[in-house]
Amino acid sequence: EDLAQLIYDLKAINPQARVSVKLVGSPGIGTVAAGVAKANADVVQVSGHDGGTGASPLSSIKHAGSPWELGAAEVHRTLVENNLRDSVLMRVDGGIRTGYDVVAGALLGGEEFGFGTVAMVAAGCVMARVCHLNTCPVGVTTQRPELRAKFPGVAEHVVNYFAFVAEEVREVMAELGYRNLGEVVGKGNVNLLPRSDGRVPKKTGGMTTAFLTDLPKTDWVAPGPVNSGKGNPVRENGPMWDDEILAMPDVAKVIETGEGVVTVEESVVNVNRAAVTRVSGAVARKWSDSGLPDGAKINFELTGSAGQSFCAFNSNGLDVKLTGEANDYVCKGIHGGKVVIVPPPLTGTTSGKDFDSSLNSIIGNTALYGATGGKLFAAGRAGERFAVRNSGATTVVEGAGEHCCEYMTNGVVVVLGPTGRNIGAAMTGGVSYFLEGAEAEALSEDERLAAMQRRLNPGTVRAKRITATIGQQFLKDLIQEHYDNTGSTQAKGLLADWDAALGRFWQVVPPSMEADENVADDDVTAANRAAAAAASSNSTAPVTV
Secondary structure (H helix, E strand, O other), X not given: OHHHHHHHHHHHHOOOOOOEEEEEOOOOHHHHHHHHHHOOOOEEEEEOOOOOOOOOOHHHHHHOOOOHHHHHHHHHHHHHHOOOOOOOEEEEEOOOOOHHHHHHHHHOOOOEEEOOHHHHHHHXXXXXXXXXXXXXXXXXXXXXXXXXXXXXXOHHHHHHHXXXXXXXXXXXXXXXXOOOHXXXXXXXXXXXXXXXXXXXXXXXXXXXXXXXXXXXXXXXXXXXXXXXXXXXXXXXXXOOHHHHHHOOHHHHHHHHHOOOEEEEEEEEOOOOOOOOHHHHHHHHHHHHHHOOOOOOEXXXXXXXXXXXXXXXXXXXXXEEEEEEEEOXXXXXOOOOOEEEEEOOOOXXXXXXXXXXXXXXXXXXXXOOOOXXXXXXXXXXXXXXOXXXXXXXXXXXXXOEOOOOOOOOOXXXXXXXXXXXXXXXXXXXXXXXXXXXXHHHHHOOHHHHHHHHHOOEOOOOOEEEOOOOHHHHHHHHXXXXXXXXXXXXXXXXXXXXXXXXXXXXXXXXXXXXXXXXXXXXXXXXXXXHHHHHHHHHXXXXXXXXX
C-alpha cells in the first residue's frame, strides 16, 4: 500500500516519469514483483548479489541476496502467469559483465541490463574498496586534487568496452538463430538446456534447474527498447483533481508568466489523493525547484477531507489552507510554501464554545516525510512518525503519535500536546520543542525530566529547558504564527500566559545542534560570536610584506 502510494505520488508530480522499483533477487521475489506491477510501476529491477559498490561492508558484498538469474526467472514466470508481463519492463543487474551475460538475462526475461562495476573498471577503477575514505588511488571517488590528477580514464574507454559487449551479444544471438534481442527475451524454455555431456557433479547432483528451463510458454513479445519508440508507454494515474485546477485560465497564467496572484476555492474528498501535487509539478517544470518568482502566488482555500499525500512536494508560491482534515503523508517531500489545516468552525460542539482542536486528530501518519522546506501548521494532532526524515520544514502541531522526529536531519518541529514514545530516534539535526501536560506542574523538575526522557530515544538526542533568549523568542514567534494562521485555542492559551507556558516546554536536540543559537546558553553564543568576529577580522586584515 505504501509503495503504491509512493508510485502514485511520483507520477502525480511528474506524469512523464518512468518509475523503477528495485528488488533484491531472492526467493519470493515474484509475488512482490506482481504487486509492483499492479501498483503501476513502469520498471521492475531485479538485482543480484554480485557487483555493487566497493564501499560496502564485506558481509554485504559476500552474503547479500541471491544470483540475479534466480530472481529474474521467478519474476518473469510470475508476471506471465498472472497476465502482467506486458505491464512492466524488467531490468536485471548485479555483476553483468559480458555479452553472454546479457543474452542469458534476456532468455530469463530481462529487457534492460545494468552495468555498474565493470563500467567503472573500464573507466579506470582498480577496486581498491576505499570509496568512502576519500583516498581512491586512481582519483575516481575522491575530492583531493592530487588524487584526482591520477584519474586515467576517458569516455572512449567505456564506449569501446560496450562496443565489444554488443559485438559478443550479436555473435551469441547468431549462434542461437535470433536476429535481435527482443526475440530472445523470455525464451529460456527453448534455449536453456541441461548439460548433455553426462557429467553429474557430486555437490550439485541433487539440484534441479527446472525453474530456469521450464519457463511458461507465452505469446508475449518484448516491445523493444524504450528509446526506440517501441517500448511500453509511461503508465499514468488517470484523471486527477489537479487537472481541473491546471485547466483554470488564471492558474495557468500565473504559472506561465510568474506574475500575479490567484485564489482557488474548491472542495476535496478522500479519493483525491496527492491533491495540489501536480500543480507543484507544473510550477517546478517551469520555474525549477525555486518555485514561483517573488510576487506571484497561488492561494488555495479548500474544504473537505483530503486523501493521502495532500500537498506532497509542495513548491514555493503555493499557499494552501484546508478546512477539514487530511489523511496520511501530508506534505510528503514539501519543498516550500505554507500549508495550514484547521477543523471546521465549532466542530464537535453545539454550545458555541471554542473547539479544543488539541484533543482531536486532524492529519494522519508520516506527515512531512522527507520534507526539505516550507511550513505546516495543523490545528490538531498528527499520527505516528510525524516529521520522519524532516530535512528542513518548520511545523507546529498539537500532538503526535510514536516515533516523532525519526531520522530528522534539519528543520524545526513544535508539538503543543501529548506525544508518543521514541522521540528523536536517529535524529541528527534540527531542533524540536515539546509541551508537557499541565499535570506535570505537581512534580519536581527531576521527575519532569525523567518523564520526558522516558519518551525519548536516549541514544541520539537529549532534552533540556529552553535557556537561550533567542530560542525562547523564536518559539514564541512560531506559536504566534501558528495562532495567526489557525486560530488555535491551544496556542491562544499559551500566548496569554507565556512566562508560565515557557517553563513547560522541553527542547530536544541532537549533539550536532548543541552550539546553535537557539539551543546554547546566551554566554556561549556571545563567546562564539566574538570568536567568529575575531577570526573574520584576522582573515581580512592587511598583510605587510
